[in-house]
Amino acid sequence: MKNICLILCILVLNVSCAQEKSELAGETEFQRELNADYKDASKSPLTPKDLKTFKALEFFPVNDTFKVTANFKLTPNTKPFKMPTSTTRTPTYKCYGIATFTIAGKEYSLEIYQNQDPNRDPKYKDDLFLPFTDETNGFASYGGGRYIDLKIPAGNTIEIDFNHAYNPYCAYSDRYSCPIPPRVNFLAVAINAGVKAFKKH
Known part of the structure; x- marks a missing residue:
């Protein structure tokens, strides 16, 4: 039972990560990486107010x-x-x-x-x-x-x-x-x- 739960957790995490990556806007890798950095509160130069509504550059x-x-x-x-x-x-x-x-x-x-x-x-x-x-x-x-x-x-x-x-x-x-x-x-x-x-x- 523990093994089944572990597998399910891994699957959920993989799906979540895949969805997060697919949601990153950008036509090129450069654009996607820049958008990812700007969405990340630990790296972003955006103000807290702008970060709340930020989707993509x-x-x-x-x-x-x-x-x-x-x-x-x-x-x-x-x-x-x-x-x-x-x-x-x-x-x-x-x-x-x-x-x-x-x-x-x-x-x-x-x-x-x-x-x-x-x-x-x-x-x-x-x-x-x-x-x-x-x-x-x-x-x-x-x-x-x-x-x-x-x-x-x-x-x-x-x-x-x-x-x-x-x-x-x-x-x-x-x-x-x-x-x-x-x-x-x-x-x-x-x-x-x-x-x-x-x-x-």
Whole structure:
């Protein structure tokens, strides 16, 4: 009898987990993982009020036009600088390299940064940071720009998928301090990809 009860409990748990996974909204794994994090109260940047009604972030339709292979030129001689944020905090970054790519036949360039915090966890040593603004900001996307997380590439090209662009936590709550994308990283094109502006309740 105990064995039967145990099997039934396992089956119920499996069904519950399967239902929970199927309920996660998102067209891609990136979108589903982001939605899962935002639903998790221990990880979510959402305010308690917004978390209560949160179902999913709103994304632009996935568009391969905004998935590019960029030429990547290292900039080893650039000096570390203090990046402004939405608060008085000024984290230190360095321009690690410049990515040049084309979208719809036009060429664009973006600076890609590396955090210079000496106390940063070594597991993030290969991480790069791409903050940018574009012509959707303040309209379809968050006015303060968006971010993309990247890894140091092995060669002289780097993959940039704007479908993975996400909002700073400041888009969801005033309690965060978020880097402001440098002016040089403005793209004079509408990047209709990634996370859209969040509608607060």
